[in-house]
Amino acid sequence: MNKEIAKEIEERFSQKGYNIPISEIESRLDKLLNEFKVPQEEARRSVVNYFLKEYNIPRGDFFVQQGETPTVKVSDITSDGNWINISAKVVQLWDDTHESIDQAGLMGDETGTIKFNKWAKAELPALEEGKTYLFKNVVTDSYQERLQINFNRTSQIEEITEDIEVNTQQAEAPTVKVSEITTEGKWINISVKVAQLWDSTHESIDQAGLMGDETGTIKFIKWAKAELPSLVEGKSYLLKNVVTDSFQERFQINFNRTSLIEEITEDIEIGTLTVEFSGAMVDIQSGSGLIKRCPECNRALIKGVCGEHGKVEGSYDLRIKAVMDDGVCVQDSLLNREISEQLTGITLDEAKQMATEALDQSVVLEMFKEKLLGKYYLVKGPKLDRSILVEDISLLPPLELDQIDTIIAQMEV
Amino acid sequence: MAGQYTREVAYRIFAQEFRDSNLSFKDSNDQYSPQYLLTPTGAKVNRMLIVGTLTEKEDIGNEAEYWRARVVDPTGAFLIYAGQYQPEAAQVMANIEAPQYLAVVGKPSTFQTEDGTILTSVRPESIHIVDAQTRDRWVVETTQRTLERVKDLNSDNPDAVRAKEHYNTDSSVYRQMALAALESLNTE
DSSP, X not given: OHHHHHHHHHHHHHHTTOOOOHHHHHHHHHIIIIISOOOHHHHHHHHHHHHHHHTXXXXXXXXXXXXXXXXXXXXXXXXXXXXXXXXXXXXXEEOOSSTTEEEEEEEEETTEEEEEEEEGGGOOOOOOTTOEXXXXXXXXXXXXXXXXXEEOTTOEEEEESXXXXXXXXXXXXXXXXGGGOOSSSOEEEEEEEEEXXXXXXXXXXXXXXXXXXTTXXXXXXEEGGGOOOOOOTTOEXXXXXXXXXXXTTEEEEEEOTTOEXXXXXXXXXXXXXXXXXXXXXXXXXXXXXXXXXOTTTOOBOBTTEETTTEEOOOEEEXXXXXXXXXXXXXXXXXXOHHHHHHHHSOOHHHHHHHHHHHTOTHHHHXXXXXXXXXXXXXXXXXXXXXXXXXXXXXXXXXOOHHHHXXXXXXXXX | OOTTOXXXXXXXXOHHHXXXXXXXXXXXXXXXXXXXXXXXXXXXXXXXXEEEEEEEEEEOOSSSOOEEEEEEETTEEEEEEEOTTSHHHHHHHHXXXXXXXXXXXXXXXXEEOTTSOEEEEEEEEEEEEOOHHHHHHHHHHHHHHHHHHHHHTTSOXXXXXXXXXXXXXXXXXXXXXXXXXXXXXXXX
């Protein structure tokens, strides 16, 4: 192996008219590779530079004259830091992410698509979506492990009439599991099931909630401007080109305009770390009991109004947002309809009837409070942000006399 | 979004320790900043959970109902006051008869008498009827929490330091109180 590299180097030097004894090259290479454990490419580079200096060879003589900037296709772009010319069509323009960026988006040719960045200080003409241009002297770059093209002040843009058929088959982002998401800013593909859709927190957010696979769950945010189809709770999807992010020290997944959502038939089972908490139920928060949900987005309605879809004819559901407290910390716990029915012994139908008879939905919450508050429970379930999604809840059993003796013995130590 | 709001923990305090408490303060001058009561074992209480026996109740209001109740644990009694600003709790009060096991979640409150004595009482957020087993759990739990605080009195926890400074706390008193409360479960 070393001999081959040495020979290669020797040949390149001799082609340029410099004869270097191969033994000198070999011994130098050997020292780097074996004695100093330098990786092969680094060793090769180091040897070449050493002899260039040693024999006083101008670097320009040795390395191929750069000459014309090569004209390439998108698929030819495989490394960063290269100056290229390229003909491509602007597929998408994205909203500015930063004031230093004049325009950014996606361009492509028949071999694929690539992100581009046009710096504001490059002072280049504005690009239009759907038009084709010849870009001269642009630079390949990589950002968050993806290749992109940057335009700068030396770049030139010429609109051309030729229409390019863009191949939107993108370079695949890696496919990962939820538990593998450990850094922000990564483009990924992931198959998940939507565990929960949350009430809207902001108009710029189309949908937000929780999704997961067998390795865990993660929060997601689908921006309204991404204009993607709606996700449905309980369904599984293959998500392509979503980006990992972190917010308040938790990872999340963001959807953007380049993201793709494909519903899949496989029912993904969500696995999670289950936690336990035992304590007294000290409060049940408003929005519990008999509630109505928006038929479009499943959000809980507030006074018959959905935060997203306005006044809608909601469908009834039961839930309990319980506050558990053990005197040391407070634990929010979320009980869905099934668990709420089990715990209270009141079914959704019975709850509806109670509300109808009383002409008041809040009687259900009142009854839940009366039945549950002040008592001690053990709850189990996956923990999401501040809440436990309760899968199992049981009243703590009465203390036995010998249990009390044991506790006394422990305490007196 | 809820932001960084965190709900105050409901402390477990025995009646005797609560009665001995008299240091009430706020962390800042802001009118919305929460009011705390520091107890002799260093619990900085804005909310508490009491489970005990309702032994007396009386409507001491003039026009509007204003309920005063005694809720008793193994170490003594808590005074609970519920009026028009605690409508849920007041309604429960109106409809129950002593004796009864109650769980009370509430805020500590202090009142200074003319001779300068500070009395503590509880403004309930909610009152619910519970059973004997819940009450036993509470006694066990309150013993545990009290002993944890007693142990913590020797640490440099600022609440513990302040409690010792203010009350000159004799930790053995509260330790014995908690253990006696626990032992009372055996003889009932």
